[in-house]
Amino acid sequence: MAQFTLQLDPANGPVLTVVIGVSVARGDALMTAGQPVPVGISARALIDTGASCTCVDPSIPAKLELTPTGTVSVHTPSTCTAAHLAEQYDVSLIIPGAGTHHVPLALPAIPVMAANLTVQGIDALIGRDVLRDCIFVYNGSVGLFTIAF
Numbered sequence: 001m002a003q004f005t006l007q008l009d010p011a012n013g014p015v016l017t018v019v020i021g022v023s024v025a026r027g028d029a030l031m032t033a034g035q036p037v038p039v040g041i042s043a044r045a046l047i048d049t050g051a052s053c054t055c056v057d058p059s060i061p062a063k064l065e066l067t068p069t070g071t072v073s074v075h076t077p078s079t080c081t082a083a084h085l086a087e088q089y090d091v092s093l094i095i096p097g098a099g100t101h102h103v104p105l106a107l108p109a110i111p112v113m114a115a116n117l118t119v120q121g122i123d124a125l126i127g128r129d130v131l132r133d134c135i136f137v138y139n140g141s142v143g144l145f146t147i148a149f
Helices: 024-032 059-063
Strands: 003-007 015-022 041-047 070-074 084-095 105-114 124-126 135-139 144-148
Touching: 015 024, 015 124, 024 084, 024 105, 041 059, 059 084
Parallel strands: 041 124
Antiparallel strands: 003 144, 015 041, 015 084, 070 084, 084 105, 135 144
């Protein structure tokens, strides 16, 4: 099991760098069609145990030239009882780890929801859909978090 520990971001908490790209199936389809495969995008991601699914800022699917695969109904504290629709995209997600000696967590295809996040200083939220395969420890007393997978 790979594991690494990072410092909590003073403003945002458990933030790490991830790489978001087109899903492996999309990449294969593009290669078969003789089209270029967009390079994965490095993104600041907040680990959010309150998010049921992983979210990305809409700028990321736009840069990857992705079209939505559908929409999802979302309830948040700010929407109260009324849900809003968010676009959903299939992407690949890599959590590279803290150094080259760490084995990355690589998800070849995962549905993510679009959410405006850059105003919060992040590009993505890592939700419980990814965390279900991880061990996550938040140690606020010493300003560290650990993730293992």
